[in-house]
Amino acid sequence: xxxxxxxxxxxxxxxxxxxxxxxxxxxxxxxxxxxxxxxxxxxxxxxxxxxxxxxxxxxxxxxxxxxxxxxxxxxxxxxxxxxxxxxxxxxxxxxxxxxxxxxxxxxxxxxxxxxxxxxxxxxxxxxxxxxxxxxxxxxxxxxxxxxxxxxxxxxxxxxxxxxxxxxxxxxxxxxxxxxxxxxxxxxxxxxxxxxxxxxxxxxxxxxxxxxxxxxxxxxxxxxxxxxxxxxxxxxxxxxxxxxxxxxxxxxxxxxxxxxxxxxxxxxxxxxxxxxxxxxxxxxxxxxxxxxxxxxxxxxxxxxxxxxxxxxxxxxxxxxxxxxxxxxxxxxxxxxxxxxxxxxxxxxxxxxxxxxxxxxxxxxxxxxxxxxxxxxxxxxxxxxxxxxxxxxxxxxxxxxxxxxx
Ligand SMILES: *Cc1c(COP(=O)(O)O)cnc(C)c1O
Numbered sequence: 001x002x003x004x005x006x007x008x009x010x011x012x013x014x015x016x017x018x019x020x021x022x023x024x025x026x027x028x029x030x031x032x033x034x035x036x037x038x039x040x041x042x043x044x045x046x047x048x049x050x051x052x053x054x055x056x057x058x059x060x061x062x063x064x065x066x067x068x069x070x071x072x073x074x075x076x077x078x079x080x081x082x083x084x085x086x087x088x089x090x091x092x093x094x095x096x097x098x099x100x101x102x103x104x105x106x107x108x109x110x111x112x113x114x115x116x117x118x119x120x121x122x123x124x125x126x127x128x129x130x131x132x133x134x135x136x137x138x139x140x141x142x143x144x145x146x147x148x149x150x151x152x153x154x155x156x157x158x159x160x161x162x163x164x165x166x167x168x169x170x171x172x173x174x175x176x177x178x179x180x181x182x183x184x185x186x187x188x189x190x191x192x193x194x195x196x197x198x199x200x201x202x203x204x205x206x207x208x209x210x211x212x213x214x215x216x217x218x219x220x221x222x223x224x225x226x227x228x229x230x231x232x233x234x235x236x237x238x239x240x241x242x243x244x245x246x247x248x249x250x251x252x253x254x255x256x257x258x259x260x261x262x263x264x265x266x267x268x269x270x271x272x273x274x275x276x277x278x279x280x281x282x283x284x285x286x287x288x289x290x291x292x293x294x295x296x297x298x299x300x301x302x303x304x305x306x307x308x309x310x311x312x313x314x315x316x317x318x319x320x321x322x323x324x325x326x327x328x329x330x331x332x333x334x335x336x337x338x339x340x341x342x343x344x345x346x347x348x349x350x351x352x353x354x355x356x357x358x359x360x361x362x363x364x365x366x367x368x369x370x371x372x373x374x375x376x377x378x379x380x381x382x383x384x385x386x387x388x389x390x391x392x393x394x395x396x397x398x399x400x401x402x403x404x
Contacts (some may be wrong), residue, residue, distance in 0.1 A: 007390065029120060029378035032265060034204055034270055042258040053253040057229040057318075059229040059236040064224065068257035069203045073211075075264055080186050082213045084220035085255060088227055091197035091210030093250035095123035098171050098193040098212060101222035104129050104157050110171075111151050111159040113143045114324040114401045115362045120173045121324050125335045127244060128342040130352055131133040131223045133325040139295045141308065144361070155349050158192075169193075176305035179271040183299040188213055193223070198256070203270050203305060203376055204263035208254035219321040245331070253380060271303045274375045277385050278304035278344040281326030282388030288396045290315045304375040313368040315399050323359065330354040 015021025016305060018091040018277070046052065046068060054066025069087055076085035099110065106128035112121050114133045121131040123220055135147035146160055157283025158169040174180070178196040180187040188194030193216070196202070198209030214220050221240070225233065229247035251261075282293040290312030296302045324330065331354060333340045342348055356363060378384070 003030040004393070007073055007262040008397045011390070011394040014394060014397075016394065016398050017115075017263075025384075025387045026395055029380060029384055030378045032376050034266060035259070036262075037267075038260045038262040040097050041261050044090075045136055046254050049254075049402075050256055051249065055228060055251045057232055057247075057249070059233045063228060065251065065257075066254050067253060068153045068254040068261065072257035072264070073319065074259045075261060076211050079264060080189055081268070082189050083215045083217065084213065086212040086214075086220060086227065087197075087225050087252040087260070088210045088212060088223075089163060089252050089256075090124070090198060090199065090208050090250075091195055092119040093227070093248065093273065094153070094195045094197075094212045094223075095119050095128045095171070095173060096248070097223045097250055098195065098219075099123045099129065099158075100226045100246065101193065101219045102158055102169050102171070102241065103241065104362040105347070106342060107345060107349070109153060109349070109352075110157060111143075111148050111364070112355060114142055114359050115321065115365070116173060116324065118322070121330075122335075125342070127344070128336075129157070129346055130155070130342065131324075131330075132352065133354065133359055135361045136365075138310075138361050138365070139299055140162050141365075147359075150341075153349060160270075176202065177303050179267050181301045189215070189265055193218060193219055198260060198263075201374070201376060203274065203303065204260075204267050206252070206259045206263065208251050209256045209260065211260075216244060240401065251330040270354075274304045275302065277380050277382070278302070278307050280382060280385050281388060284386070287393060291392075304384045306372045307375050308370065309369045309371045310365065310373040316395060318371045320366050321370055321372060322365045323362050325354040325358060326351040326363075327354060382392040 002385050019022035054333050055063050056062040073085045073087055086189050108129045109132045110124045110129055111132045111134050113136055115136045124131045134151045135144050137144045157351045171195035172188050174188035174194050175197035177187045193214045195212040198206040219274045225245055227250040231247045232244035234245055286293045294308055303398040329335055344354055353357055
């Protein structure tokens with residue numbers, strides 16, 4: 001690969017595609033597709049069996065699902081090295097069940113990042129608990145422990161960092177990070193409950209779906225109950241705390257789990273190939289001024305669901321990533337009806353703020369500096385990545401010079 005300055009020099013004489021020049025990238029990248037013959041065959045077998053879901057919502061062996069559900073769960077537990085893996089029909093459902101499984105009361109607070117997908121926070125509201133947004137670290141984009149600390153109140157029950165010190169629970173929304181590691185352990189398995197999304201956009205998928213992981217027997221059982229109409233089976237259960245056993249139908253079917261079994265076998269390879277492409281891209285553009293490539297802290301691995309960049313706002317426009325606290329539902333407090341419930345309720349602390357300014361790092365990234373693109377959107381080759389590198393240099397050769 002050519003070095004940054006040579007490539008910038010070569011690109012200087014070319015006209016930007018925006019201004020009528022020839023584009024660097026002339027073909028459409030093919031869609032990322034993790035499915036193959038293995039999944040087709042597995043689906044075919046389930047179809048032939050005639051049993052597309054075997055769950056029963058009453059107390060019976062099938063309360064825990066059919067053979068593919070149970071086999072996929074056993075394989076996930078084995079892969080992630082946890083006692084329990086529980087499939088759900090989406091990771092949004094998984095998050096709702098995880099929050100419900102904790103021993104929380106309406107008005108209790110859970111600290112969450114605004115730099116995530118909306119379900120991380122709405123899962124809290126489903127139980128009439130209150131999301132409290134803490135700011136993020138500008139390098140890792142993870143929750144900033146100092147900001148978490150400042151947001152802990154007497155009502156806080158769960159968070160994602162420094163939890164031990166305060167005897168709080170941790171739920172990790174590792175939806176986008178299956179097979180990422182922290183000091184040799186899988187992301188998602190370090191807290192009390194974690195999990196992964198199996199929706200169509202993620203590294204591996206079952207169309208829709210999710211997996212909850214935990215080492216805690218009681219939490220696992222409470223998640224399984226919420227997954228499958230808990231209220232109907234509680235009369236037959238003894239010695240179970242029965243608060244928050246508002247049952248849902250969060251069950252995943254046999255077809256999805258048969259696909260999941262095949263997808264899980266491919267996870268390492270798919271993540272490795274994303275990582276290799278992302279590292280090639282990072283190396284190709286890391287010397288461009290005013291651009292920060294993904295930071296990987298010591299002891300961590302990155303699985304590059306997204307390739308996140310920070311860009312000097314003078315150089316180029318940025319694509320935004322929502323800040324959850326700024327969404328209309330939080331600004332207007334309209335989660336349930338129009339009276340401001342649950343924020344307006346007696347059980348809620350009355351000074352919960354979602355004002356712009358509470359998370360300055362996340363807000364600034366969203367407004368000015370963040371540029372991310374999905375590594376699981378297209379099936380990129382090394383030469384595609386090299387074209388993307390060239391395109392960056394072309395934009396930089398023009399924009400940086402113009403802005404200086
Ligand atoms: C995808 C995703 C979710 C939701 O997962 P679904 O399976 O689509 O419900 C939640 N949190 C994060 C961070 C995600 O990326």
